[in-house]
Amino acid sequence: MDAHHDEASAGAGARASWTVGLDVGGTKVLGVLLDDRGVVRRQVRLPTVPGGPGVVDAARTAVLELTGWAGVDVRGLRGVGVGVPGVVDPVGGAVEHAVNLGIATRVPLAALLGDALGGVPVLLENDLNAAVLGAAHVSPEPVRDLAFLALGTGVAAGLLLDGTLRRGAARSAGEIGHVTLVPGGRACECGQRGCLERYASGSAIAASWPGAGRPASVALFEAADAGDPRAVAVRDEVAWAVASAVRLLVLTCDVERIVIGGGVSELGAPLLDAVTGSLIREAATSPFLASMKLEDRVRLAPRGVPVGAVGAALVGRGEA
Amino acid sequence: MDAHHDEASAGAGARASWTVGLDVGGTKVLGVLLDDRGVVRRQVRLPTVPGGPGVVDAARTAVLELTGWAGVDVRGLRGVGVGVPGVVDPVGGAVEHAVNLGIATRVPLAALLGDALGGVPVLLENDLNAAVLGAAHVSPEPVRDLAFLALGTGVAAGLLLDGTLRRGAARSAGEIGHVTLVPGGRACECGQRGCLERYASGSAIAASWPGAGRPASVALFEAADAGDPRAVAVRDEVAWAVASAVRLLVLTCDVERIVIGGGVSELGAPLLDAVTGSLIREAATSPFLASMKLEDRVRLAPRGVPVGAVGAALVGRGEA
Incomplete structure (x- = not known):
């Protein structure tokens, strides 16, 4: 498989430009690992746990599963992008009014997830903007x-x-x-x-x-x-x-x-x-x-392609 | 009056940065002379003559009335902007499907008016975009x-x-x-x-x-x-x-x-x-x-202010 071939040939240096994108919905978190050429290398799917701490924890788990598969240190990622429903402040990295996620008042999701991942840059975007x-x-x-x-x-x-x-x-x-x-x-x-x-x-x-x-x-x-x-x-x-x-x-x-x-x-x-x-x-x-x-x-939309997570990965590398 | 004061004090050099804006509608052509600070110095209103040649002629007359009032040569203008209804190609300076103006197929209005005014740069925009x-x-x-x-x-x-x-x-x-x-x-x-x-x-x-x-x-x-x-x-x-x-x-x-x-x-x-x-x-x-x-x-919209013509004058100085 192409992914395995690249896994063997790509060094840690090349992987430093990879990103993770997460599409956090009311029932599931979809995640993708995007390589430097914009190709999806791996997907993951986890249940959403409502509320700020639950969302952060599910997101962290998704990122660790993807990086663990690729054998890279999470701090080696170029960035993580997260698409969430609700009113998102992309500059402040915060979300509010995300009823489906059990989030009402402002939650600084980017900072919380970044901390939980040991300092990886995290960027937040509205889920439809990511999509x-x-x-x-x-x-x-x-x-x-x-x-x-x-x-x-x-x-x-x-x-x-x-x-x-x-x-x-x-x-x-x-x-x-x-x-x-x-x-x-x-x-x-x-x-x-x-x-x-x-x-x-x-x-x-x-x-x-x-x-x-x-x-x-x-x-x-x-x-x-x-x-x-x-x-x-x-x-x-x-x-x-x-x-x-x-x-x-x-x-x-x-x-x-x-x-x-x-x-x-x-x-x-x-x-x-x-x-x-x-x-x-x-x-x-x-x-x-x-x-x-x-x-x-x-x-x-193409079937089986998690466009929201792919878009979030683009957000994670600063393309929004 | 402020306009007259400036008329006396502003030299031809200063007026080289003035523009004319025209809002060409189904019944009337509204024109403004905009100074370099973006202030309307003079307004004019003429009936529209339907069809390509009629529109060009009415537009030319409006520009000459405004420049004549200010005592400047028309070729001294920085530019002329024209807002017209219909589907406008701002790059090609052409309009089509402007039923109210009696224009069906593509008319290169910018080039025609520019020629009629001795080579002044003319820029075209949809009338609501100008507005x-x-x-x-x-x-x-x-x-x-x-x-x-x-x-x-x-x-x-x-x-x-x-x-x-x-x-x-x-x-x-x-x-x-x-x-x-x-x-x-x-x-x-x-x-x-x-x-x-x-x-x-x-x-x-x-x-x-x-x-x-x-x-x-x-x-x-x-x-x-x-x-x-x-x-x-x-x-x-x-x-x-x-x-x-x-x-x-x-x-x-x-x-x-x-x-x-x-x-x-x-x-x-x-x-x-x-x-x-x-x-x-x-x-x-x-x-x-x-x-x-x-x-x-x-x-x-402010009463008595021809916002369409003002916007067209901004188009005329390249602000669209």
Whole structure:
């Protein structure tokens, strides 16, 4: 294997430019070891332990597993990048309002993890900002202007505009899940009604079409394929909602590319077909929309590639 | 007057760093003469003549009136900046799809106007991009992260993100007037239904509340103030639609400031009150929205200041 070959040939000096990237989510920590050429050498996956100390401990364990595998001292790393949900202060290395991680008030995660790792430089970034960097990095076509549209429990986007992360004035750019899609529509946990994420997220799909032990989105698309008219209606509504998110991102920011990620994106080609189909149908009556070629701008995040962790590793080497 | 004092004291050398900015709209050309300190010395207003040659001629006349007033040779200008609606190629100095100007296919406006002015450097920019630069320039508080939300015949925005114009991958960022506000709602000229601009624009107001010779928005707000329940309902819907545009811009781009301009903004404080009132009402049930402090981010464009022409003059001195 390539990794083993390099393991044998690369000296400690070469490995000094390797980085670790961690994507810390509500249920799991995904980690990657990135070499100096930007290639993923190793991945790791651990359960998340909620709360500041639990997150630091899980992150430390992930880093040590990756460096232990490669046989390098953790202090030999160029840096560690960490993507976390919530409002992140990348300069101060702190996170707050990360409900999924059990973190409410400000936690100086970068300093805490750096100390736990014996002084390795740790950089923090919002998880979707890390994901959009990762999505650009692993894209088969070079792209530096894109949105990473995450369809998970909620819906939100990371924005890389002309090569620069758009974090926003209050570090909350990309919160498109709470744009009103249907005035007076379904109640959202945020307190509004009709939010986009009540129609396009994994949890919205599960509420409309319980999966009975399997992922709801898979069960829904299978039932729709089998011709169940109620499933067809729900699937088409989901596709319309995701297509609406694409229109929203392009009509506001005019991003060149939209990469769809998150749990729902694991549906693969059937999801992409449904979304591009909806985009094409809506543009059929509108030369204006048609001229934007929205369907050509959409891609799925590559399967099995932890783009959030890869992006975090890029953050760890100062590329954000 | 300050201008006359400077006219007497400033030599031709100083004036070599002056610029002219033109805002070319569907009905009028607004021009300003900007001195080296960024102060507007003179304004001019001419009717627009549709079509490429007509636009060039009106623009040339505006520049000559401004330089003639100041007693400077036009070739002594540092540059001329022109803001035009449509899809603008700032590098090539060309515009296309400017329906309001009677320009469909690509017109190399910068080169044509430069030739007509004896070789003065001319730079072209989309009118809303120019306007957002102008709005930042004339803001009493320093700001470099804002949207200029134009409520005119249509609705669109110019975006200045962290000091950089966001033009977009297809140079059509800020086309938020065609985001769906009401699924299945009012028919839009673009071919879609329920577009934001069918609820928040001057023409939408005129369709709901004809002004009988006066601006529709003024007549509407007066009738609402007088207690006409139908006018109150229409006014509240307009305020909600404009507030929705503000939410959309912040939830997507998280801009620090939104400056409302365009013809509808001439309503002044009553419009601002109605929009901030709507923002506060919608946030009352949502701690998430409330935390974004949307109502604090909104301002009106300053009255009587041609921000589009001022921004175009900044473009003319290479500040875009």
